[in-house]
Amino acid sequence: MTRILIADDEALVRGGLRMILGARPDIEVVAEAADGAEAVRLTAEHDPDVVLMDIHMPHLDGVTATERILAEHPGRRVVMLTTFDLDEYVYRSLRAGACGFLLKTTPPKALADALHTAAQGDALLSPGITRRLIDHYTATLPPVAVPGLADLTGRESEVLRLMARGLSNPEIAGELFLGEATVKTHVNRIFAKLRVRDRVQAVVLAYEAGVVRPREPHH
Numbered sequence: 001m002t003r004i005l006i007a008d009d010e011a012l013v014r015g016g017l018r019m020i021l022g023a024r025p026d027i028e029v030v031a032e033a034a035d036g037a038e039a040v041r042l043t044a045e046h047d048p049d050v051v052l053m054d055i056h057m058p059h060l061d062g063v064t065a066t067e068r069i070l071a072e073h074p075g076r077r078v079v080m081l082t083t084f085d086l087d088e089y090v091y092r093s094l095r096a097g098a099c100g101f102l103l104k105t106t107p108p109k110a111l112a113d114a115l116h117t118a119a120q121g122d123a124l125l126s127p128g129i130t131r132r133l134i135d136h137y138t139a140t141l142p143p144v145a146v147p148g149l150a151d152l153t154g155r156e157s158e159v160l161r162l163m164a165r166g167l168s169n170p171e172i173a174g175e176l177f178l179g180e181a182t183v184k185t186h187v188n189r190i191f192a193k194l195r196v197r198d199r200v201q202a203v204v205l206a207y208e209a210g211v212v213r214p215r216e217p218h219h
Contacts, residue, residue, distance in 0.1 A: 007035075008054040021112060024150060027115065039062075040065050057219075061089070064080045070097040078099065079102060088137065099122075100200060130166075156193070
């Protein structure tokens with residue numbers, strides 16, 4: 001059973017999400033929050049597996065609420081909910097540690113499946129929409145120094161570049177002629193060396209460090 005907290009300032013949206021998710025026997029909506037401050041408080045109170053967080057809310061926005069939740073509950077999973085895919089606040093949320101984002105137009109089944117993915121510890125990093133967002137907000141940034149990047153082996157750097165292009169572990173394994181277990185080991189070592197919690201944060205750092213440049217073609 002995946003336990004979800006819904007945070008959105010519109011009661012109609014919260015009700016719709018509760019109805020969609022409540023129809024699934026493997027999902028339980030444990031609480032609803034009308035703003036970021038309430039989301040922080042209810043996360044501590046109900047300990048959900050995933051917080052579905054609207055970005056634009058009064059009193060405390062979703063980005064700040066995400067930062068506070070992850071500071072207080074490091075293992076918690078936060079998925080951002082937004083109307084616009086190219087949103088600066090979404091990018092800030094990913095940097096803050098959100099494991100991905102969904103558009104409010106996401107079909108019901110895809111929404112539920114994505115929340116299960118997040119609960120299992122995977123990042124919602126699609127090759128298309130999330131990469132386009134990172135491209136957009138790193139295109140004009142000068143490369144920054146990233147602690148731990150120099151500690152990556154040549155193979156780990158290759159894996160990071162492929163991750164940044166949106167490839168999954170099985171796809172990376174096929175590209176580099178490695179076993180999936182070996183790729184998973186490389187990915188975990190990358191996380192440890194870069195001190196990131198998941199794929200999204202690793203990819204954001206890869207772009208910001210210039211390891212992968214925006215709009216680099218996928219070979």
